[in-house]
Amino acid sequence: MNIERIETFLLKAALTGNDRFYSSQAPFGDRNSLVVKITTDDGLVGWGESGVSMPLEHVQTYIHDILAPRLLGKPALATEPLWHELYAFSRDFGRKATPVDALSGIDIALWDIRGKEAGKPVHALMGGAYRDTVRAYATGLYYREEDLTDPKGAASRVREEATAYLEAGFSAIKGKIGLLTARDDIRRMEAARDAVGDEFMLMTDANHAYNRHTARTVGNALHELGYWWFEEPLVPEDIEGCAALRSELGIAIAGGECEYTRYGMMDLLRAGAVDILQPDISACGGLSEGQKILALATAFHTPVCCHVWGSGVAASAALQLTAVIPPTPHTAAPRAAENDPIFEYDRTRNPLRDDLVVGGFQLVDETLSIPQGPGLGIEIDTDVLEQFTRKRGESKR
Numbered sequence: 001m002n003i004e005r006i007e008t009f010l011l012k013a014a015l016t017g018n019d020r021f022y023s024s025q026a027p028f029g030d031r032n033s034l035v036v037k038i039t040t041d042d043g044l045v046g047w048g049e050s051g052v053s054m055p056l057e058h059v060q061t062y063i064h065d066i067l068a069p070r071l072l073g074k075p076a077l078a079t080e081p082l083w084h085e086l087y088a089f090s091r092d093f094g095r096k097a098t099p100v101d102a103l104s105g106i107d108i109a110l111w112d113i114r115g116k117e118a119g120k121p122v123h124a125l126m127g128g129a130y131r132d133t134v135r136a137y138a139t140g141l142y143y144r145e146e147d148l149t150d151p152k153g154a155a156s157r158v159r160e161e162a163t164a165y166l167e168a169g170f171s172a173i174k175g176k177i178g179l180l181t182a183r184d185d186i187r188r189m190e191a192a193r194d195a196v197g198d199e200f201m202l203m204t205d206a207n208h209a210y211n212r213h214t215a216r217t218v219g220n221a222l223h224e225l226g227y228w229w230f231e232e233p234l235v236p237e238d239i240e241g242c243a244a245l246r247s248e249l250g251i252a253i254a255g256g257e258c259e260y261t262r263y264g265m266m267d268l269l270r271a272g273a274v275d276i277l278q279p280d281i282s283a284c285g286g287l288s289e290g291q292k293i294l295a296l297a298t299a300f301h302t303p304v305c306c307h308v309w310g311s312g313v314a315a316s317a318a319l320q321l322t323a324v325i326p327p328t329p330h331t332a333a334p335r336a337a338e339n340d341p342i343f344e345y346d347r348t349r350n351p352l353r354d355d356l357v358v359g360g361f362q363l364v365d366e367t368l369s370i371p372q373g374p375g376l377g378i379e380i381d382t383d384v385l386e387q388f389t390r391k392r393g394e395s396k397r
């Protein structure tokens with residue numbers, strides 16, 4: 001069974017009105033995903049997703065100009081040697097970012113094919129699941145335009161949104177910090193704590209918006225408010241700074257979404273830079289690399305919770321890997337986020353997450369089911385795919 005055709009779909013969903021938001025760093029006016037489709041000469045089809053951040057046009061070009069000529073005609077089930085070959089090819093000029101983003105979507109699509117060929121979900125081929133559901137946390141408390149012009153009013157808007165997640169059945173939220181002053185953002189996080197109470201799990205994500213000094217001030221305040229983790233306090237290059245914060249602060253440091261492959265993750269782990277490692281399966285090298293990152297994390301006794309941001313394809317791949325994350329440490333009583341994974345579930349408007357994929361996973365209150373069908377366990381709604389496709393690519397034998 002050989003690779004016959006590689007297609008890519010650059011999807012864009014415009015956000016309008018109140019659906020537009022700011023992360024800790026930048027405004028979001030649309031949502032983008034690069035979906036990869038691989039077809040074998042037997043007619044089996046696998047789906048994957050490449051990259052996390054916008055823009056993704058260069059990743060699409062890389063797939064067709066650089067990777068496709070090295071993949072067409074090759075055995076589709078040989079995920080391991082293919083990964084090795086593609087990574088080795090780009091080693092001298094691209095050990096991170098675009099080449100690895102591109103490789104990730106290819107690898108996920110090939111795992112989808114492997115599962116469909118075997119009639120089993122990916123997690124079964126990876127050795128079996130520790131769980132068939134996972135507790136989700138709501139990623140939210142983003143910034144709206146009005147927060148920039150009226151930062152003092154931001155706290156009451158956070159209170160309202162946190163209450164809505166509580167009422168929707170969540171018991172864990174991750175909120176954004178870093179765009180306003182440290183004082184205004186601490187006030188926002190106080191408001192969230194006040195809204196949901198002491199038993200509720202709260203985390204924050206700074207999208208590397210701070211320098212070391214500000215991160216220390218904010219981290220101390222978050223610890224006092226009982227926040228569970230402080231995600232990406234510093235730029236990803238400042239591994240030493242993260243390691244220092246981790247020893248200075250009481251709050252756990254999370255990170256890894258901007259890092260690539262086992263080699264990048266090894267740098268974080270060796271330096272003692274994170275308490276929780278957060279690979280993104282659509283960027284870090286795909287499911288093949290995800291498995292190796294899990295093995296590495298166990299060697300450093302570090303829990304893994306995937307970073308998840310893309311379409312329903314990316315979420316399904318992350319759920320498949322989440323099924324095989326071992327509890328850290330082993331326990332008869334798994335507790336999400338403490339010794340067992342908790343799953344990132346972004347709550348901003350994204351039709352690529354909610355409408356593109358049919359079946360697979362459902363959220364009930366705060367629990368997500370892990371897809372049980374063959375491969376990733378999902379079907380693609382081709383009408384939705386067409387509707388949001390802005391640029392298509394194709395490479396054929």
Ligand SMILES: [Mg+2]
Nearest residue numbers: 205231232257
């Ligand atoms: Mg993050």
